Amino acid sequence: MRIAVAELSHETNRFSSAPTDLAAFARAGIHRGPALVQALRETATPIAGFLDGAAAHGFTVVPLLAVWATPSGMVTAAALETLVGELVAGLRAAVPLDGVLLSLHGAMVSEVAADADGWILRRVRETVGPEVPIVATLDLHANISSDMVALADVLVGFDTYPHVDQRERGREAADLLVRLRRGEIRPVAALAKPPMLPTSQNMTTARDPMRAILARAHELERLPGVLTITVAGGFPPADVPEAGLSVVVTTDGDPALARRLADELAAFAWERRAGFLGGVATWEEAAAAIRSVERGPLVLVDIGDNPWTGGPGDSAELLRFLLAQGVEGAALALIADPESVAACVAAGPGATVDLRLGGKTDRLHGDPLPVRAYVRLLGDGRYVNRGPMHAGVAVDLGRTAVIVCDGVEVLVTERAETPIDLNVFRAHGIEPTERRVLALKGKGHFRAAFEPIAERVVLVEGPGITGADLSRLAFQHVRRPIWPLDPIDEPWP
Ligand SMILES: [Zn+2]
Known part of the structure; x- marks a missing residue:
């Protein structure tokens, strides 16, 4: 069996000015051919799971x-057409394929x-034809479409x-x-999309409501005839009609069962x-939390300003707040500001x-x-992430400077990334367990390590x-009415 393997992944925030x-893809690193296997073999990613399979x-x-x-921001036509063109050419050259x-x-x-x-799936399908199976992994923040x-x-x-x-989902x-x-199987799928557009600060799966929703999904997954169930929370700032859960x-081979369980x-x-x-706490509540820190x-x-939700990573507002509080023993990751890095290097x-x-x-991100x-x-x-999330994945923040402002250590970088790993600090000489306050930009991924x-x-x-x-985002393309932008009290469906 010959199976083609590829990743082409981006979470797009339509409100980003970048x-x-x-x-942008080249800066993040494009892996081609056997180099892909070498780069991703021992990482906590879907590709590694494909290789395990x-x-x-x-x-x-x-x-x-x-x-x-x-x-x-929006993926340019030239970028997508170039990358998908390369993918399609690779698929054509690899024929015959089994999947x-x-x-x-x-x-x-x-x-x-x-x-x-x-x-992308349409281009791949057109290339390999209707008989060659295509199985794709998706992020939990996918806005899944009927296409x-x-x-x-x-x-x-x-x-x-x-x-x-x-990696487990890649293996699955x-x-x-x-x-x-x-x-051995004849997969048929049903998609259900209630009119809801949740944001992700409370979407982490160790807590309700996602804990309960996924527990129910896993129960249903054990029913005879069910192959797999996906619950995606969605990504509101993509601002597309499919945005949402x-x-x-x-x-x-049982479309009626798929429909009933999805609904x-x-x-x-x-x-x-x-x-x-x-x-989300108010700034006053955050100030009180700082005053009551013990160890x-x-x-x-x-x-x-979460870079992994499409923020520029250059807001200085968290630092402004820490300086106003007169915090001792704080470290902040990060502020993306190539100009300031250049000044520090000079x-x-x-x-x-x-x-x-x-x-x-x-x-939009403060002065x-x-x-x-x-x-x-x-x-x-x-540095390389120690995990658990993205363990083994190499990170490149560009040139960096650790500066100290009134006792607060600040990591200033050329590139914006979300600090999800303790090594973001350790690679910069800061032991995170020894700081009273760690200030981060993020949403949920930081929780795995921090x-x-x-x-x-x-x-x-x-x-x-x-x-x-x-209410800060001027949505133009999400379907309406949709909760919580619109009050909807009725049961669904
Ligand atoms: Zn995600």
Whole structure:
């Protein structure tokens, strides 16, 4: 058996002012051919799970392309057409194929198509024909469309947020593909989309309502005839008609069962929708939390400028807040500001510099913060995640500087990434367990590594395009009415 393997993944925030062009994908790193296997073999990603499946079932992997870029604005036509053109050419050259395993996100938006993942699947389907099975993994934040369901034979979404089961879901996808190719199963899927657009600060799967929804999904998955069930919470700032929570139930040749269970599980989620609201502290509550820290660390997270939701990562508002509180023993990751990094590099370690820190990308993430800073350390911004999430994955923040402003250590970077791993600090000479306050930008993924060391976690929402307050975003394309933008009291369906 010869199975093509590829990843083409992006979470697109339509409110971001940074278009996602080919250079953005290239900066994140494009792996081609055998280099893909080498780069991702021992990582906590779907591709590694595909490779696990190959080892277990003895199929031959045809590695084509793996690319992922940090969430940002609309994917340009040139970028998507180039990358998919390369993927299609690879598939043509690899014929005959017994199947295709794809790692997609499910919330990509492009100038080519608002439902970019559906568009990619259509191109792949047109290339390999109707008989070659296509199985794709999706992120838990996918906005699943009926095209995606129709064009793939099976969709397998992550079951965890933080997404620590990516490799397992990749393996599940490979197992289903092999069974499908052998003619052991005949997958049919139903998609249910209640009119709900939850934000993700309360979507982590260790807590309700997602804990209960996924527990129910796993119960239903054990019923005879059910192959796999995906619950995707959705990604509101993609601003597409498909944005919002989706349930996909795939059964073995039983469309009526798939339909009934998808509707039942979607109704279960709909009834619990109020649980997705809230979870964000006021700045006053955050100040009180800082005053009551015992040993620490208090993990204080600004959800308004989260790079992995498409934020520029250059808001300085969390630092402004910490300085106003006169906090001792705090470390902040991160503020993306290439100009300030260049100034620190020019001055050198041990120098004192005057910076206008952050707030430069747009007018939505606060003003630049004037600081007098001591340059403690310069770095290359490269480290490997220890996990659990994205264990083994290499991170590149560009050049970095650790500066100290009134006792607060601040990681300033050339590139924006969400700090999800303790190594973001350790690679920069900061031991996170020894700080009273760790200030981060994020939403939920930080919890995998930081919750176990945290005395307490507090979320706040600074200015920006990635938070829980959807009234800040001028939606144009989401379907209406949709909760919570519109009050809907009726049961669903
Ligand atoms: Zn996600």
